[in-house]
Amino acid sequence: MLENLKPVSRVSVSDEIVDQMAGLISAGALKPGDRVPSEKQLCVQFGVGRTSVREALRSLSVMGILKTQRGEGTFVSAERSRYVEKAMQWDVLLDGKAAGHLIETRLMLECETASFAAERASEEDLAAIAAAIADVQNAFSGPALVEPGRYLEADLRFHLAIARATRNPILVSLLGTIRGSMQAWIAKTVPARAAKSIKDHRKILAGLRARNREKARAAMSAHIRSSSSDLRRRLKQT
Template sequence: MINDLNCEVKEMDIRPIKSKRTTEIILDQIKELIVKGELSQGDKLLTENELSERFQVSRTSVREALAALSLTGILEIRQGGGIYVKANASNAIIEPLTFILLLEKNKLQNILEVRKALEVEAAGLAALRRNEEELATLGDLIEQMENDLPDAQNSEALDLKFHLTLAKASENPLLDRMMNTVQEIMGQTLQVTRALWMSATTEGTSYRLFEDHRNIYEMIRDQDADMARRLTYEHLRKVELELGKYREEEE
């Protein structure tokens, strides 16, 4: 719980609302203030009455918006104690990306594109910023991947751990959180694409996947950011192309 003793009410740049979708607009404005950093963890908001006056809407609309933000973990509403921005509010804002991806018609293709956007840069930053502990973790994962050959029964879990470790090693908290937020969907993507790939190719596929990861690891170890990005992109591009071939055969 956030201590509300001697806590000043946080001033906010609130714009009056003139729309039937008042609850949604209140939600958007408050989330925007958090994203911009104008509201931070522990900040106390105005009261329902004050927000209603600032937004120029009914208290009911304000109450509905605050309740929704509370349910998603962005705000904490204390009975008689005020309204506060909760810890990890940024995670609660990012998390809906998972649901957006789940609802997409071309889910696998879209997720692969998201993976490229996130993981290519994560690899480059990891090469520049990784510490010895993170490098050791990556090396251990490469060793586990090699020991898992030729059947590669644990390849999905090891693959996911490898890329999440790269995100952590990037030393970019937002990138790390985004990668972890979509990790479940990423896991589903890996499971499906690997199943398709393995069923359509030879025993050598598992070795090629291992070599891709080993080469990326070596670039991280050598702190070659450009090659780390390039190899990660090429690795994910291979998965994308194989999935495209499978779709063409199915059609």
């Protein structure tokens, strides 16, 4: 299997590793449940440093493609959600310009979603949103993000819980599709902006609890614009 890997030459080394590892999984060279070679082996095969390999493995874990078990190693996940499957397809098919269109659509959709949710959310809805934020926080150990996969799942649940609070099933479906399509891209920015996102989420929840549509909309707009700016910078590096 290792002989199928090639030395890395792209500017974004970790992304090249992600692409090659994902290719091995898609081709069946690495199957669900298979143990991934050690960091040392991957460093030798790719001809890169350990930092790049670790970043790539972290990204694959965030996307749900790999799963790390303490004391046992890293394995190809046995199950991947439909959001991850969509994310992998769009990550391959869309170029930077199309990604910009998708970001714009998300901005327009999620800001108004927060506005309507501020007016319509029940106490149960607010509790679900708060629980998602707590789960995002639980992905940390002090200031360090230790469970990126858990973070990404809880972050998605946070946004979908707000959509459900609007009582508009079409809105929920649209947001689920857009977020699912962007999940692989979002995963690439998780380590750098995870702590900032938690602060943003709390501001959004404050607007929802206050039943203040403008406050909720403004908080969501600031969050989406900030995360999208990080995402655009990341896409330019690939």
